[in-house]
Amino acid sequence: MSDFEPMMEALDARARRRETRRAFFTQAAGMAAGATLLAGTAAAQTATPTPSPSPSPSPSPTSTAPVLSDVDVLNFALNLEYLEANFYALAVTGSGLGSADISGSVGTAGAASGGRAVTFTDATLASYAREIAADELAHVRFLRGQLTTTTYIAQPAIDLSVGVNSAFSVAARAAGLITGTNSVFDPYASEENFLLAAFLFEDVGVTAYKGAAPLIGNKLILEAAAGILAVEAYHAATIRGLLYRRGIDAPAPNAITRAGGISDARDRLDGNPAEDKVRGIAPDDDQGIATQSTADGDRSNIVPANENGIVYSRSPAQVLNIAYLNNTTATSGGFFPAGVNGTIKSSAAAT
Template sequence: MTDIQTKLEIFDRIATRRNERRGFLRFAGGGALAVGGASLLAACGNDDSDLAPGPTPTPTPAPALNDADVLNFALQLEYLEAQFYAFAVFGVGLNASLLTGTGTQGAVTGGRQVPEFANGTGDAVIREYAREIALDEIAHVAFLRSALGTAAVAQPAINISAGTVASPGSFTAAARAAGLVTANQVFDPYENENNFLLGAFIFEDVGVSAYKGASVLIANKTYLEAAAGILAAEAYHAGLVRTVLYRRGLGTPATPTTAAVAAVPALITGANAISNARDSLDGTITNTSTGVIGDDDQGITGTDANVSNIVPTDANGIVYSRSAGQVLNIVYLNSASVSSGGFFPAGLNGNIKTSAANA
């Protein structure tokens, strides 16, 4: 399949959702603009303030986040996922028309087509699952950009590379943090379909918990409904990736690959190691009612390695939330409070850009 054919296929799928997006925008009634207008009015203060002297002004606190801030944060996570899946499945990134916006636009480092996806070998089910997820993620980018309109931020610089032993990319850095590879190895998520599944697992659970955590910050009910719809799609994706990893992991031992590249980790232990690494980055969650510390990031098996854990939940069967700061701890690959790193080497655009202080 040529690049042109690939892009036509991708954007034909996006076009089928155009009417849905237009309906959303009509129903929203220019909500993003209304949010921006409300913020502007709040910043202007009292129109009569210049008629009489007032008290000495005090420092202005940081502005409260609005719906556009939250949606732009979500958009940048979608840029990351969409680029990873688009390259892995189709061998090309997002169209340039989907990357523009406010803030500094950055390039994508890394990304290539998984060989089994390119030549039609390997597991056809995984190939088709990956294709469907890729198209969904690209559609999420297009939808959020439509909802935000001129308020949409540009794609920041994104690193989705394996890199080299001496200059590791984000995926290798993440895999080293999880103990999947040594300091003399790299982890390439595009090397084969098993590595691709582990690479996808790094992102999927984070997306679900990010949308759930952001839901309490969204005031506009129309936007909230849209975010809930994307959360549901991400949850389907995450459950699917977990299911495939678990099923294949039951019968797939580690196998050697090319020189200087790590052997494919056993899928179950590899996924569980990634989960533990994410937990070490985003801190622990304490139930304020019971004081019980919970594991907000769980592997694909329970305490018994032979028992599956396809849906990571608390004791009530409820999926965990992550704050924006915790999400950034993971994508920046840093447990400290920083504003760039990892998969976003130059940080994010917009008002949400600093990770939590968990170090």
């Protein structure tokens, strides 16, 4: 029996005695438990962060892939939580996360640039935004708390600014929300713009956690990730529902058609994977919120699910295609101008 096996048995015994998850995760992280292969991760190289104007076929996996631990997967998730938590904190308070929540010994530390408070006139929406902001900050603190000060990543540089070449404007231009090379999308200028920016992030967060599930070796870590996935799904459904209500009786272009443009842009970025109806993988793994016509009558599309009612998955490489706003192999761009921190860094090249 290897040294690794009795260590795992000891951890399982502690779990059965219902010791705290934090104690468990800290030790599991130190052992780099649950090593798995990351499918679809290509060799690292820098590329210009410009979205493809047309649909692209599926990314090609390399012949070899790095071996990942649960620590790697948790840190990958932490990059995404830094992004979301800063966006909502800025929109609600006008300030990003504090230094105590973004420091780390792994990777290059960076700031969340740009952003300001949204002027909310809808009291219900303002209340939702405050709740989501609190949840995302809690996710950052939880993930950092399950790792050690020597294993959790620092916050990377994040672009949440407003400008002609900002990540938001590049994404909005690709989605048809704005036109012209000098046009600007300001997610803080109105409640609808805020909802569209939130829609861009939330759906990706849901598919990212679902796609990362097979990469997690430890069951308690998997359970915690499932809990975060559920929260992200609640957030996404709230945002999608609010946009649908705003657009249902409004003339086009409205919130529904604009959300559809974002969905189409994400589909162009993340490739064209072969369909797997059980796992929730498909070429059209991103759906807008437009009314769906069925044999049983028209219905909304608040939940982007396949015919089995299963939400879609994205691989880490596909998630980074969207975060970097690039459908090629890249290690930086878009919302992460200097790349993410940790082991999982690269998007995948579409062929």
